[in-house]
Amino acid sequence: MRHVSCVVPPCCGVRLMGCSRWRAACNPGPARAQTKLPVFLAMIFLFTYLFYCLNGHCESSPGRVHDRRNALQNGDGREPRGALGASRLLRARLSDSADGDAPPKNISTGDTFGSQKFPQAIIIGVKKGGTRALLEFLRVHPDVRAVGSEPHFFDRFYDKGPDWYRNLMPRTLEGQITMEKTPSYFITKEAPRRVFSMSRHTKLIVVVRDPVTRAVSDYTQTLSKSPGLPSFQSLAFRNATTGLIDTSWSAVRIGIYAKHLENWLRFFPLSGLLFVSGERLVTDPAGEMGRVQDFLGLKRVVTDKHFYFNQTKGFPCLKKPEGSSRPRCLGKSKGRPHPRIPADTLRRLRDFYRPFNLKFYQMTGHDFGWDSAAHRQSS
Numbered sequence: 001m002r003h004v005s006c007v008v009p010p011c012c013g014v015r016l017m018g019c020s021r022w023r024a025a026c027n028p029g030p031a032r033a034q035t036k037l038p039v040f041l042a043m044i045f046l047f048t049y050l051f052y053c054l055n056g057h058c059e060s061s062p063g064r065v066h067d068r069r070n071a072l073q074n075g076d077g078r079e080p081r082g083a084l085g086a087s088r089l090l091r092a093r094l095s096d097s098a099d100g101d102a103p104p105k106n107i108s109t110g111d112t113f114g115s116q117k118f119p120q121a122i123i124i125g126v127k128k129g130g131t132r133a134l135l136e137f138l139r140v141h142p143d144v145r146a147v148g149s150e151p152h153f154f155d156r157f158y159d160k161g162p163d164w165y166r167n168l169m170p171r172t173l174e175g176q177i178t179m180e181k182t183p184s185y186f187i188t189k190e191a192p193r194r195v196f197s198m199s200r201h202t203k204l205i206v207v208v209r210d211p212v213t214r215a216v217s218d219y220t221q222t223l224s225k226s227p228g229l230p231s232f233q234s235l236a237f238r239n240a241t242t243g244l245i246d247t248s249w250s251a252v253r254i255g256i257y258a259k260h261l262e263n264w265l266r267f268f269p270l271s272g273l274l275f276v277s278g279e280r281l282v283t284d285p286a287g288e289m290g291r292v293q294d295f296l297g298l299k300r301v302v303t304d305k306h307f308y309f310n311q312t313k314g315f316p317c318l319k320k321p322e323g324s325s326r327p328r329c330l331g332k333s334k335g336r337p338h339p340r341i342p343a344d345t346l347r348r349l350r351d352f353y354r355p356f357n358l359k360f361y362q363m364t365g366h367d368f369g370w371d372s373a374a375h376r377q378s379s
């Protein structure tokens with residue numbers, strides 16, 4: 001039996017046209033060789049595919065870790081199902097890390113254009129103010145790119161260094177703004193100095209909400225993780241008889257906005273901060289988004305056309321979040337019902353916050369209306 005000493009050239013797996021010419025030149029003759037060729041090609045294809053998969057490239061549409069859809073669920077509040085469930089779950093976890101302590105992982109973004117830059121704008125607070133909603137609304141804007149998870153660089157992970165921080169950022173092109181949100185920065189003593197040393201021009205956004213409602217929202221979140229938690233009123237008062245408020249309880253302390261703002265104004269001018277009303281972000285998302293886009297020097301792209309009010313959720317949702325063609329609302333942990341708190345407790349807490357609120361209105365030049373009679377009746 002005569003062996004054919006012809007070797008199929010490497011181009012065969014890639015360009016068959018060139019290959020057929022080479023085959024003709026080689027011309028092994030017998031039809032058996034011709035039937036072997038497709039099998040050989042199929043094997044090359046199979047091995048290439050296996051190699052590709054082993055390197056983790058063949059997951060269908062892996063999405064970016066900094067995927068803008070991170071924090072959003074389907075409009076009906078259900079988790080998406082199907083083969084991609086696990087990767088979506090991972091992305092959802094990354095996005096909601098406000099509740100977690102783990103540092104965000106620096107996983108490849110899969111993007112190849114642009115470069116990773118330090119954020120030019122940061123949503124620094126406040127916890128439970130509506131920061132996730134604001135970030136997700138902003139991500140609809142084509143000139144905004146943001147980290148889905150909360151980096152916590154300026155409070156928890158400062159020791160990891162600036163390269164670690166920058167590597168968390170999505171790639172941006174010329175003219176695009178890099179953003180992140182970590183609500184605990186607002187109350188972190190060292191954060192203003194640290195952000196300032198990154199850049200004195202960093203634009204700072206603070207979403208503020210009635211401190212009483214915010215405290216209840218904060219408590220609701222802790223309760224959801226620790227069902228045996230003592231009652232709100234037992235935590236809020238240092239002495240229930242005298243009605244002395246316990247300012248060492250973080251749910252109370254965070255709401256003393258004037259005190260925290262003083263720390264930031266030692267480093268940044270007032271014009272470097274924008275205060276977004278958490279209440280108006282719910283009642284008039286497009287209006288607040290207009291102010292935010294102006295502050296960031298962006299064209300007003302996100303408008304009322306982007307929102308619809310979801311009756312079931314009771315909150316505005318996005319008609320078309322970036323990266324998706326389906327309407328989506330924020331996840332279940334955003335906009336959840338609060339436990340009923342005794343009216344007397346709420347009243348005492350309102351009285352406690354009033355002077356701080358007035359100071360805050362004075363400092364920012366904006367009355368957020370938490371102390372108006374109309375607001376008190378509606379909340």
Ligand SMILES: Nc1ncnc2c1ncn2[C@@H]1O[C@H](COP(=O)(O)OS(=O)(=O)O)[C@@H](OP(=O)(O)O)[C@H]1O
Nearest residue numbers: 098127128129130131132133217315316334335336
């Ligand atoms: N559109 C929309 N959808 C859902 N929820 C919305 C929205 N806009 C504002 N909010 C309010 O956001 C509150 C959660 O605030 P944060 O995202 O800042 O929370 S966190 O600090 O990141 O945990 C959340 O607080 P709770 O109502 O207590 O759940 C909401 O009231």
